[in-house]
Amino acid sequence: MIVSILLGLGVVMLAAAALLALYRMTKGPTTLDRIISADVILAMVVAGLTMEAVINRHATTLPIMLVVSLVAFAGSLSAARFFADQDRNTLVQEAHATSDAAAETSDGETSDGETSDGEGRAAR
Template sequence: MNTVWTISAVMLTAAAGVSMFRLLAGPGTLDRLVALDTFVAVTMCAIGTWAAFSRDTTMTYSLTALALISFVGSVSVARFRVRDTDRTDRGRP
């Protein structure tokens, strides 16, 4: 059973690393927003995995709070964001 926990930890770490790279290298604000949502979802999966591993359900309250804050933040950023300039028009008069 320890191999299952190890494999899930490695996969969650890899997913967090890839989404963090996309968050830092994203060319637009929506790319970064999707990467941030992915990172929060991976974090929620990691908390859920840890709760299952440790058999401690007190962490589920943090999952609920994180889900609500993430949803409200994503909706507000998507609603009030300023459009990015078109990358193909750079350098043209």
């Protein structure tokens, strides 16, 4: 009796968590929010399959849970690598822009367009 009540409560909580993750997936401001919510939804699917296996007292869904877990892991890993590469490229571009701007100002021109005499003072 208590076990069935707890399992029912668990199903309701999993459904609520999946709905909240689905909301984040549709309204997420960034792509990373959507990817993370998809990973959460896959985790909820695995938890739901686990609860189904507990309720029916069998282990036939174990291979399905394993495959879904591996797909979720691979998706999270590939998204993390993609965003790490994207961040690295952004940082490299910003570094190049900063070094180019520094090189332009050190090539004999001050920030207001005047040329310098080599010692940092503006030439007149």
